[in-house]
Amino acid sequence: DGGITQSPKYLFRKEGQNVTLSCEQNLNHDAMYWYRQDPGQGLRLIYYSQIVNDFQKGDIAEGYSVSREKKESFPLTVTSAQKNPTAFYLCASSATPSNQPQHFGDGTRLSIL
Amino acid sequence: QKEVEQNSGPLSVPEGAIASLNCTYSDRGSQSFFWYRQYSGKSPELIMFIYSNGDKEDGRFTAQLNKASQYVSLLIRDSQPSDSATYLCAVGLYSSASKIIFGSGTRLSIRP
Numbered sequence: 049d050g051g052i053t054q055s056p057k058y059l060f061r062k063e064g065q066n067v068t069l070s071c072e073q074n075l076n077h078d079a080m081y082w083y084r085q086d087p088g089q090g091l092r093l094i095y096y097s098q099i100v101n102d103f104q105k106g107d108i109a110e111g112y113s114v115s116r117e118k119k120e121s122f123p124l125t126v127t128s129a130q131k132n133p134t135a136f137y138l139c140a141s142s143a144t145p146s147n148q149p150q151h152f153g154d155g156t157r158l159s160i161l
Numbered sequence: 162q163k164e165v166e167q168n169s170g171p172l173s174v175p176e177g178a179i180a181s182l183n184c185t186y187s188d189r190g191s192q193s194f195f196w197y198r199q200y201s202g203k204s205p206e207l208i209m210f211i212y213s214n215g216d217k218e219d220g221r222f223t224a225q226l227n228k229a230s231q232y233v234s235l236l237i238r239d240s241q242p243s244d245s246a247t248y249l250c251a252v253g254l255y256s257s258a259s260k261i262i263f264g265s266g267t268r269l270s271i272r273p
Binding site: 079083089092138 | 249
């Protein structure tokens with residue numbers, strides 16, 4: 049089945065630690081996105097990528113990093129510089145970057161130990 | 162002013178009635194509009210999208226656009242308890258074709 053796979057489902061971070069969230073898609077989509085959702089809030093864009101080896105900062109990129117070495121994969125690293133990382137992280141993809149519907153993975157819940 | 166605004170609710174609607182959800186947006190040039198449903202603890206699921214060329218009906222769902230007043234609406238006919246969820250409105254920015262801005266969602270509750 050085509051879709052977007054995020055792993056792990058739950059992740060715990062210790063103080064000062066970097067953690068990486070995985071996002072893989074087999075939809076052959078060009079564009080991929082990372083969002084953060086806090087309780088009772090909408091989605092805020094962290095980073096997005098329109099094509100392999102290219103990505104742009106979203107509205108809340110500080111404390112996060114990404115890479116896009118393969119079309120299928122767009123991992124997100126939450127660095128120790130992100131002081132309030134506890135949130136629900138959602139990866140999405142769309143066929144082309146141009147105002148197309150975005151489809152989401154199941155998300156990763158990150159908490160601080 | 163937020164780029165995409167929704168009433169947070171909760172909106173309570175009796176089973177079988179029509180639920181009407183609204184969303185206003187600030188980017189006058191926006192041409193793509195999306196509605197997502199999100200159950201508690203789950204990721205958003207796309208249920209409808211329309212472009213500036215017209216409204217759309219799909220089963221019990223109808224999405225309507227009022228460009229002059231800059232709002233989009235989602236109507237759910239014959240509301241079912243399974244429709245109880247948070248509905249997120251999202252709008253594509255004219256200034257950046259790659260970005261979609263999400264509202265914070267309206268919580269809908271269908272009472273039996």
